[in-house]
Amino acid sequence: MSHYALTLHELAAKLSRREISSVEVTESVFGRIAATDERLHSYLALCRESALQEARQADERLKSGGDCPPLTGVPVALKDIFITRNVPTTCASKILGNFVPPYDGTAVRKIKESGAVILGKTNMDEFAMGSSTENSAFVVTRNPWDTERVPGGSSGGSASAVAADQCIAALGTDTGGSIRQPAACCGIVGLKPTYGRVSRYGVIAFASSLDQVGPMTKDVTDCALMLEAVAGKDPCDSTSVDVPVPAYASQLHGGVKGLRLGMPKEYFIPGIQAEVEKSVKDAIRLLEKNGVEVVEVSLPHSEYAVAVYYIIATAEASSNLARYDGMKYGYRAPAKDLTETYMRTRQEGFGPEVKRRIMLGTYALSAGYYDAYYLKAQKVRTLIKRDFEAAFRKCDVIITPTTPTTAFKIGEKTQDPLQMYLSDIFTISVNLAGLPGLSLPCGFDGNGLPIGMQIIGKHFDEATILRVAYAYEQATEWHKRKPKL
Amino acid sequence: MKITREEVRRVALLARLQLTPEEEELLTGQLDAILSYMETLDRPDTEKVEPLAHAVDLVNAFREDRVVHEPQAEELLANAPAKENSFFKVPKIIE
Numbered sequence: 001m002s003h004y005a006l007t008l009h010e011l012a013a014k015l016s017r018r019e020i021s022s023v024e025v026t027e028s029v030f031g032r033i034a035a036t037d038e039r040l041h042s043y044l045a046l047c048r049e050s051a052l053q054e055a056r057q058a059d060e061r062l063k064s065g066g067d068c069p070p071l072t073g074v075p076v077a078l079k080d081i082f083i084t085r086n087v088p089t090t091c092a093s094k095i096l097g098n099f100v101p102p103y104d105g106t107a108v109r110k111i112k113e114s115g116a117v118i119l120g121k122t123n124m125d126e127f128a129m130g131s132s133t134e135n136s137a138f139v140v141t142r143n144p145w146d147t148e149r150v151p152g153g154s155s156g157g158s159a160s161a162v163a164a165d166q167c168i169a170a171l172g173t174d175t176g177g178s179i180r181q182p183a184a185c186c187g188i189v190g191l192k193p194t195y196g197r198v199s200r201y202g203v204i205a206f207a208s209s210l211d212q213v214g215p216m217t218k219d220v221t222d223c224a225l226m227l228e229a230v231a232g233k234d235p236c237d238s239t240s241v242d243v244p245v246p247a248y249a250s251q252l253h254g255g256v257k258g259l260r261l262g263m264p265k266e267y268f269i270p271g272i273q274a275e276v277e278k279s280v281k282d283a284i285r286l287l288e289k290n291g292v293e294v295v296e297v298s299l300p301h302s303e304y305a306v307a308v309y310y311i312i313a314t315a316e317a318s319s320n321l322a323r324y325d326g327m328k329y330g331y332r333a334p335a336k337d338l339t340e341t342y343m344r345t346r347q348e349g350f351g352p353e354v355k356r357r358i359m360l361g362t363y364a365l366s367a368g369y370y371d372a373y374y375l376k377a378q379k380v381r382t383l384i385k386r387d388f389e390a391a392f393r394k395c396d397v398i399i400t401p402t403t404p405t406t407a408f409k410i411g412e413k414t415q416d417p418l419q420m421y422l423s424d425i426f427t428i429s430v431n432l433a434g435l436p437g438l439s440l441p442c443g444f445d446g447n448g449l450p451i452g453m454q455i456i457g458k459h460f461d462e463a464t465i466l467r468v469a470y471a472y473e474q475a476t477e478w479h480k481r482k483p484k485l
Numbered sequence: 486m487k488i489t490r491e492e493v494r495r496v497a498l499l500a501r502l503q504l505t506p507e508e509e510e511l512l513t514g515q516l517d518a519i520l521s522y523m524e525t526l527d528r529p530d531t532e533k534v535e536p537l538a539h540a541v542d543l544v545n546a547f548r549e550d551r552v553v554h555e556p557q558a559e560e561l562l563a564n565a566p567a568k569e570n571s572f573f574k575v576p577k578i579i580e
Contacts, residue, residue, distance in 0.1 A: 097566070098564075099564050100563070100564065102556035102557075102560035102561060102563070102564075103555075103556050194541070195539075195540050195541050196541045209538060209539050209540070235548055238543075238546035239539070239541070239543060241541060301529060303525070304525060304526060304528075304529060306522075307522060307523045307525050307526050308526065310519065310523070311523060311526075318500060322501075325501070326566055327566070327573060327575050328561075328564070328565060328573055329564035329565065329566070330564070330566065331566070332566035332567065335576070337576060337577070338575070338576045338577070338578055339501070340503075341576050342501040343501050343502060343503035344503055346500075346501055346502050346503070347502060347503035347504070350502070352508075355502055355504075355508070355512075356512065356515060356516075358500050358502060359493070359496055359497065359500060359502070359512055359516060360516060360519060360520075362496050362499050362500040363488070363492075363496045363516065363520075366496060366499060373523065375536055376526050376527075376531065377526060378536030378537050378538060379531035379534040379535070379536050379537075380526055380529055380531060380534075381536070381537040381540075382531075382534050382535055382536065382537040383529060383531070383534060385537060385540060417515055417519065418518060418519055418522055421519075432540065433540050434539070434540025434541045435540075459541065
């Protein structure tokens with residue numbers, strides 16, 4: 001097997017036994033990128049020189065014996081939303097111009113301190129706004145399973161890079177499904193942790209009450225290792241929470257006997273692709289054979305989630321994106337006075353979806369409409385959160401499809417924003433309630449496209465989600481299938 | 486009709502977004518469709534429901550007031566669209 005195809009935990013074991021070097025693996029991954037990225041366009045920027053330098057340092061460390069941090073020498077990709085010192089960071093937007101950050105965000109700092117080798121920055125929907133990575137200002141990323149289809153979004157570049165072995169693991173962000181939905185579309189594991197589990201410092205802000213950083217990996221064990229590396233309280237993010245970070249990877253083997261698994265009836269509805277529904281139900285039956293107790297639960301306000309989300313997320317975005325004014329960094333359009341500078345800079349710098357969301361959010365917050373839209377949405381958000389509180393009194397985890405369909409065709413939904421928004425229908429509530437949710441592969445449809453199932457847990461109970469996901473993964477082979485490239 | 490072209494212009498000015506006439510027309514239709522969809526929120530009874538701003542309970546976070554290393558002025562200015570000496574250069578604000 002080629003080095004690039006290794007999982008993180010396989011690679012870490014080989015590195016620590018000195019069977020291979022980090023430089024060899026890093027070269028192997030860059031070779032894979034060179035051979036495949038002209039077709040896939042997962043990456044916006046590569047850091048070949050600094051990566052090889054980091055790999056050499058990792059090899060020195062490994063050679064000297066002693067304690068090495070857990071990701072020492074492991075090549076990792078970062079979504080281009082992460083502020084990364086001395087590496088161009090665009091958020092897939094023209095408005096950031098030639099911005100080169102003078103610091104590392106906390107997740108990047110922690111992943112580096114864990115010893116990881118940074119390969120480069122992956123493509124995404126501009127400002128993480130989208131479900132297909134078609135909203136990148138630079139390039140459209142393609143799904144490694146079928147290059148006529150989208151990889152999902154907004155972390156589509158990270159998802160396709162993991163699926164195509166163009167990295168060992170990746171980091172993404174998730175505001176309404178942006179880790180889980182592309183993970184499902186590309187047949188990988190993706191976890192959105194509890195709101196507050198991972199610091200948002202140095203993550204370019206989209207909707208601050210919803211945004212969360214998380215791992216995108218080849219299997220569940222890798223996901224646990226990556227989460228351990230980035231989780232924890234950070235004084236630079238006052239919304240990060242001081243809850244101890246368990247050793248997730250060492251708690252995977254507990255089995256699922258006696259756990260109660262909730263099946264929300266509102267998530268198995270007409271309109272979802274038959275093969276998706278069947279695969280998820282088969283997965284639930286398999287877990288039942290392994291000892292979980294299946295209970296029906298109800299999340300009656302689910303039907304309002306998309307409407308609530310697109311008011312709250314756009315309202316927060318319109319406020320967050322006010323900072324792109326062409327004054328201190330990024331692009332500035334030539335104009336005759338201050339107001340015209342603002343207006344032209346933002347006209348030329350933002351793409352159509354970002355403008356649409358800024359308009360929607362500004363409208364929802366503007367005088368006379370605040371109560372009807374923003375306040376109303378916040379109240380229904382309370383009802384959605386209460387639904388989950390009630391459901392979790394009856395069960396330990398909830399299982400749903402991650403997406404209503406497998407990956408759609410490039411261009412299929414770009415003309416109808418509302419249809420695009422509805423592809424996040426099963427992931428959005430989790431962000432509104434601040435819960436952790438993981439997607440993992442649970443089958444393939446007739447076109448050979450991966451299907452994802454979502455496991456939702458209680459606040460800060462990522463360990464149970466990972467345990468269920470691991471038990472399922474051990475009983476199946478889906479995660480071992482690779483796209484032909 | 487939830488939204489008119491006039492209103493799209495008003496909101497665009499609030500958001501400091503210059504729109505072309507084509508963008509104005511497209512956005513009027515699209516925002517109208519999206520805002521009509523939002524009407525589903527009129528259905529649930531929320532009269533006695535408190536609004537939720539954050540899903541995880543937050544308390545005010547205090548920190549010690551001490552000096553930490555931040556990026557230096559030259560590093561920050563390196564990203565400026567226009568600068569003069571150690572200052573950001575911006576369009577004139579007062580005539």
